[in-house]
């Protein structure tokens with residue numbers, strides 16, 4: 001029987017779909033994000049902050065993003081048996097940073113769906129969508145102590161741009177900025193070793209021209 005643990009790649013996984021998020025996904029996205037923050041950032045961000053994260057407040061934020069109408073941003077979800085198990089988001093930057101004009105603003109998966117290739121597939125979808133908005137390069141920020149995420153971005157060929165302190169909700173944290181200057185190479189790295197089923201997103205983007 002198929003199991004996430006035994007799957008060599010998600011090409012084997014039944015029922016996994018990558019699609020554009022809709023306003024109906026706002027709460028599921030909020031829950032995935034909060035769960036991932038609590039499991040990933042425990043020990044890196046004060047527990048009082050993590051434990052105080054509110055699904056309602058986060059849902060309202062995502063609802064606003066997803067109902068905003070046409071915008072140069074994109075949000076994709078990964079679903080398993082119709083349940084959202086991960087998501088990724090991208091946007092264009094008002095001012096390029098380090099010569100990069102787009103940002104990967106989020107990529108989060110439920111723990112049991114990590115490390116089976118879904119992160120790569122979600123980023124591939126975001127790249128396609130942001131390129132349609134004129135993206136030529138992409139930046140991503142991570143908490144500097146998030147070693148697995150750093151390994152993930154490095155495995156996808158990201159260049160370390162900077163490490164710096166920043167303020168988040170009154171907390172002083174250290175962040176690392178990574179960048180991709182060649183989105184063809186990033187797309188190829190995302191698809192490396194996998195014969196990917198076409199996502200709904202790429203079909204829609206192509207229709208939209």
Ligand SMILES: CC(C)(COP(=O)(O)OP(=O)(O)OC[C@H]1O[C@@H](n2cnc3c(N)ncnc32)[C@H](O)[C@@H]1OP(=O)(O)O)[C@@H](O)C(=O)NCCC(=O)NCCS
Pocket residue numbers: 036040107108109110113114115116117118119120121141142143146147148149151152153155156
């Ligand atoms: C980070 C995250 C998005 C990566 O997505 P993923 O689906 O787990 O990663 P993938 O399976 O696509 O991995 C692609 C490659 O990245 C590297 N990689 C991924 N996770 C890694 C880890 N924990 N340690 C070392 N390398 C890792 C590997 O080279 C991997 O290829 P391989 O499995 O063939 O060796 C996901 O694990 C996650 O949601 N983590 C918790 C939340 C988080 O930290 N989000 C990022 C916030 S900045």
